[in-house]
Amino acid sequence: xxxxxxxxxxxxxxxxxxxxxxxxxxxxxxxxxxxxxxxxxxxxxxxxxxxxxxxxxxxxxxxxxxxxxxxxxxxxxxxxxxxxxxxxxxxxxxxxxxxxxxxxxxxxxxxxxxxxxxxxxxxxxxxxxxxxxxxxxxxxxxxxxxxxxxxxxxxxxxxxxxxxxxxxxxxxxxxxxxxxxxxxxxxxxxxxxxxxxxxxxxxxxxxxxxxxxxxxxxxxxxxxxxxxxxxxxxxxxxxxxxxxxxxxxxxxxxxxxxxxxxxx
DNA sequence: ATGGTGGAGTATCCA
Numbered sequence: 001x002x003x004x005x006x007x008x009x010x011x012x013x014x015x016x017x018x019x020x021x022x023x024x025x026x027x028x029x030x031x032x033x034x035x036x037x038x039x040x041x042x043x044x045x046x047x048x049x050x051x052x053x054x055x056x057x058x059x060x061x062x063x064x065x066x067x068x069x070x071x072x073x074x075x076x077x078x079x080x081x082x083x084x085x086x087x088x089x090x091x092x093x094x095x096x097x098x099x100x101x102x103x104x105x106x107x108x109x110x111x112x113x114x115x116x117x118x119x120x121x122x123x124x125x126x127x128x129x130x131x132x133x134x135x136x137x138x139x140x141x142x143x144x145x146x147x148x149x150x151x152x153x154x155x156x157x158x159x160x161x162x163x164x165x166x167x168x169x170x171x172x173x174x175x176x177x178x179x180x181x182x183x184x185x186x187x188x189x190x191x192x193x194x195x196x197x198x199x200x201x202x203x204x205x206x207x208x209x210x211x212x213x214x215x216x217x218x219x220x221x222x223x224x225x226x227x228x229x230x231x232x233x234x235x236x237x238x239x240x241x242x243x244x245x246x247x248x249x250x251x252x253x254x255x256x257x258x259x260x261x262x263x264x
Numbered sequence: 265a266t267g268g269t270g271g272a273g274t275a276t277c278c279a
Contacts, residue, residue: 009279010271034279036272061272111279153279206279207269252270255279 001071001100001263003029005149005221006242007108007204007256010036011066014254015043019050021242025260028071029099031106033151035064042066055097063092065108065150071100081136082129086110086122093126102229102263103137107150112171120171123153127180138187138226145229148188151204151256152222154181156190159199160219162211172220188224192259195236203238204256212243223261235262 004027008014011032022030035042035058042056042064051070057078058064067073077096085091093108107130112123130148137144154177155161167173202217211217225233239258246253 013271034271062278113278209268211269255270 001028001102002026002260003031003099003102003104003147003149003223003263004239004258004260005031005033005106005151005223006258007033007151007221007254009034009254009256011064012037012041012043013251015046017242017246017251017253019046021239021258022047022052022068023050025239025258027260029067029069029102029104030258031095031104031149032066032068033064033106033108035066036061037064055095057095058089058092060089060092062089063108065092065095065106067095067097067099067104067106069097069099072098074098075103080105080130080133082133084122084125084129086119094130101145103144103146105146105148105150107148107152109151109153111153112177115169115171115174123171124176124180127177127184131180131183134184135187142226143228144226145232146188146226147229147261148184148224149222149259151220152181153220154178155218155220156181156185157198160202162200162202162216162218172218184224188226189230190222191225191230191233191261192223192236192238196238201238202257203259205243207252207255221256221259223259225261229263232263233261234264236260
């Protein structure tokens with residue numbers, strides 16, 4: 001089974017790119033973030049035409065997460081236990097579904113904006129709540145195959161940003177964020193990094209300043225697997241080519257590339 | 265040249 005995560009930066013403007021790639025890459029389960037639409041605006045039909053069932057949560061133009069699966073969708077959960085709420089759109093940052101026997105969580109971790117912003121504190125609270133809840137799942141049953149996937153808005157180690165000096169006083173690289181990530185990583189392993197080590201291996205490139213052609217990016221999208229899931233991983237990759245601009249006059253790519261994991 | 269990209273939705277806000 002092939003699972004993937006992709007911050008699509010608006011599913012309505014990216015629908016053709018996403019469905020084209022789904023077919024080309026032969027993906028079974030795709031978790032999406034930043035769909036930037038309400039539930040009734042989500043383009044379900046192009047997915048259905050390819051044999052994918054879709055669940056989505058979104059209540060505004062902000063956030064929005066979805067899961068598309070061609071191996072079934074069961075036990076859907078919008079948000080997780082204890083998830084902190086910032087506003088009415090907050091719950092559209094986490095969506096869980098069991099697909100082909102694997103519990104997949106599509107996560108859009110709060111950005112944090114700046115270190116002195118209340119959004120930064122909210123980000124840390126959100127990560128702590130996720131850690132508590134996800135730890136509880138494994139305490140109940142250590143054998144569960146669980147994938148925590150998405151845009152974590154954290155660069156866990158220095159080589160995950162193209163220039164540490166540029167990010168010196170920014171979110172995504174602070175010790176408190178990295179510590180929160182490591183806490184979750186103590187039970188859920190990054191199953192992608194061993195197959196795509198850095199430095200210079202990124203999942204996101206800012207739209208401005210020619211960051212993509214200059215290969216100046218950040219690794220902030222991750223697939224973290226429970227022990228039972230990690231044991232099944234046979235391959236992983238970052239689909240960097242999906243970040244490339246299309247032909248002149250065609251819609252822009254997302255600023256994130258998809259991350260792909262194969263399970264046996 | 266004081267910008268530079270892109271998506272939301274139509275004035276800015278956000279990433």
